[in-house]
Amino acid sequence: MILTGATVVTSLDPVRIVRDDVLVTDGCIASDGGGGGELHDCSGCLVVPGNVCAHTHLYSALARGMPYALEPPQNFVQILQRVWWRLDRALDTDGIRASALVGGMEALLSGTTTLVDHHASPNAIDGSLDVIEEALRTLGARSILCYETSDRDGPERAQAGLAENRRFAQRVRREQLPLTRGLIGAHASFTLSDETLAACADAARELEVGLHVHAAEDDADERDAEALHGMRVVARLAHAGALDRRTLLAHGVHLDDHEIGLVHAANASLAHNARSNMNNSIGRARLNALGPRVALGTDGIGSDMFEESRAAYFRLREDDLGAGPDWPLKRLAEGARLAADAFGERGLGTIEPGAPADLVVLDYAAPTPVAADSVAGHWVFGLSSRNVRDVMVAGEWVVLDRRLTRVDQEELAAEALGHAERLWKRLDEIGPHQFEPKGGRRWPSPLTIE
Numbered sequence: 001m002i003l004t005g006a007t008v009v010t011s012l013d014p015v016r017i018v019r020d021d022v023l024v025t026d027g028c029i030a031s032d033g034g035g036g037g038e039l040h041d042c043s044g045c046l047v048v049p050g051n052v053c054a055h056t057h058l059y060s061a062l063a064r065g066m067p068y069a070l071e072p073p074q075n076f077v078q079i080l081q082r083v084w085w086r087l088d089r090a091l092d093t094d095g096i097r098a099s100a101l102v103g104g105m106e107a108l109l110s111g112t113t114t115l116v117d118h119h120a121s122p123n124a125i126d127g128s129l130d131v132i133e134e135a136l137r138t139l140g141a142r143s144i145l146c147y148e149t150s151d152r153d154g155p156e157r158a159q160a161g162l163a164e165n166r167r168f169a170q171r172v173r174r175e176q177l178p179l180t181r182g183l184i185g186a187h188a189s190f191t192l193s194d195e196t197l198a199a200c201a202d203a204a205r206e207l208e209v210g211l212h213v214h215a216a217e218d219d220a221d222e223r224d225a226e227a228l229h230g231m232r233v234v235a236r237l238a239h240a241g242a243l244d245r246r247t248l249l250a251h252g253v254h255l256d257d258h259e260i261g262l263v264h265a266a267n268a269s270l271a272h273n274a275r276s277n278m279n280n281s282i283g284r285a286r287l288n289a290l291g292p293r294v295a296l297g298t299d300g301i302g303s304d305m306f307e308e309s310r311a312a313y314f315r316l317r318e319d320d321l322g323a324g325p326d327w328p329l330k331r332l333a334e335g336a337r338l339a340a341d342a343f344g345e346r347g348l349g350t351i352e353p354g355a356p357a358d359l360v361v362l363d364y365a366a367p368t369p370v371a372a373d374s375v376a377g378h379w380v381f382g383l384s385s386r387n388v389r390d391v392m393v394a395g396e397w398v399v400l401d402r403r404l405t406r407v408d409q410e411e412l413a414a415e416a417l418g419h420a421e422r423l424w425k426r427l428d429e430i431g432p433h434q435f436e437p438k439g440g441r442r443w444p445s446p447l448t449i450e
């Protein structure tokens with residue numbers, strides 16, 4: 001396959017551009033023409049690396065517009081108790097599959113080729129990651145999956161969640177699934193007992209994969225850790241042996257200087273979810289203090305990384321005029337780096353020789369010059385997922401002319417409607433979750449410098 005006529009952004013950090021054919025052989029970017037190949041006309045297009053969503057929840061894909069009849073939530077914990085911890089308990093295997101298909105479809109159509117998913121379905125745990133893997137494989141998306149281990153639904157489900165992570169990570173390795181990797185998933189400090197957290201850390205170490213865990217998304221997580229464990233969230237993770245260079249923390253909004261120091265010392269990664277943080281009114285992540293190992297996720301608000309990266313940028317600029325338009329590109333490159341680590345594919349996230357051919361063809365009639373020093377400006381002020389025309393994952397076209405190539409997308413959406421109705425009906429019969437974090441009201445922490 002030879003992509004012809006495009007301006008190619010071969011790397012997002014640093015930005016590199018070539019105006020040359022892109023050769024794809026055996027699923028990877030090849031270095032030299034030489035032989036022939038099928039031509040794919042990309043004249044006038046911009047070709048960019050496939051986007052990586054570093055933290056999402058595909059299980060929430062059928063939540064949009066669902067009815068809500070309870071008292072409106074007043075804080076983050078109530079949002080979990082009254083919305084997400086009801087939805088996850090309503091999920092069965094059909095609902096998991098339909099959610100993954102809808103979420104995966106929308107990801108690919110918006111130019112996201114890799115999804116780092118964090119799944120919860122307490123009444124359908126065993127085999128749930130296989131269901132998601134199969135749905136995403138059907139579509140042709142790349143994924144890094146885990147199950148959200150938690151004690152909030154009792155010790156049996158905590159054990160079942162961890163067992164699902166272990167089983168799936170072992171299956172990925174045994175079957176050498178090309179487009180999927182497993183992590184050990186855990187919900188958050190405030191729903192994890194010491195025993196469960198230690199078991200998650202052990203599993204991650206033993207299987208040599210990362211732990212994917214929410215950390216200090218809301219201050220309630222910190223208060224709980226201080227009240228029950230006498231230390232803050234990241235200190236608790238470190239104490240449990242759950243913080244290393246493979247660890248992926250989600251949110252980290254309330255991390256103090258000491259915790260950020262621990263994250264840096266461990267060289268762990270953090271997925272920043274700007275729109276979700278705004279939507280839940282939980283505060284602002286300290287992005288400048290957090291530094292370079294910050295990737296971007298959607299936390300389940302779709303998987304459109306053009307939209308997410310722009311929103312994250314504008315939210316940051318509101319506080320910090322020093323942030324340049326290259327900031328979102330560096331964050332997206334960081335997401336690709338952590339995916340590359342998980343896959344053991346060094347070039348993932350670039351369009352450079354040897355890299356897996358995950359790329360997006362943008363139909364973009366640039367009205368101003370496109371060069372290495374102007375790509376960031378185009379990204380933030382011009383491009384969006386409406387420009388996504390074709391999408392390739394591992395050398396295969398999974399979207400052509402804005403349509404999925406492997407699945408009938410109208411049929412998929414029509415089937416999802418039925419599943420959504422059944423899911424919402426079950427949800428209606430489930431009351432608010434009774435689990436409460438400890439720690440009561442906020443008090444000043446000796447470790448908090450702000």
Ligand SMILES: [Zn+2]
Nearest residue numbers: 118214250299
């Ligand atoms: Zn999340």
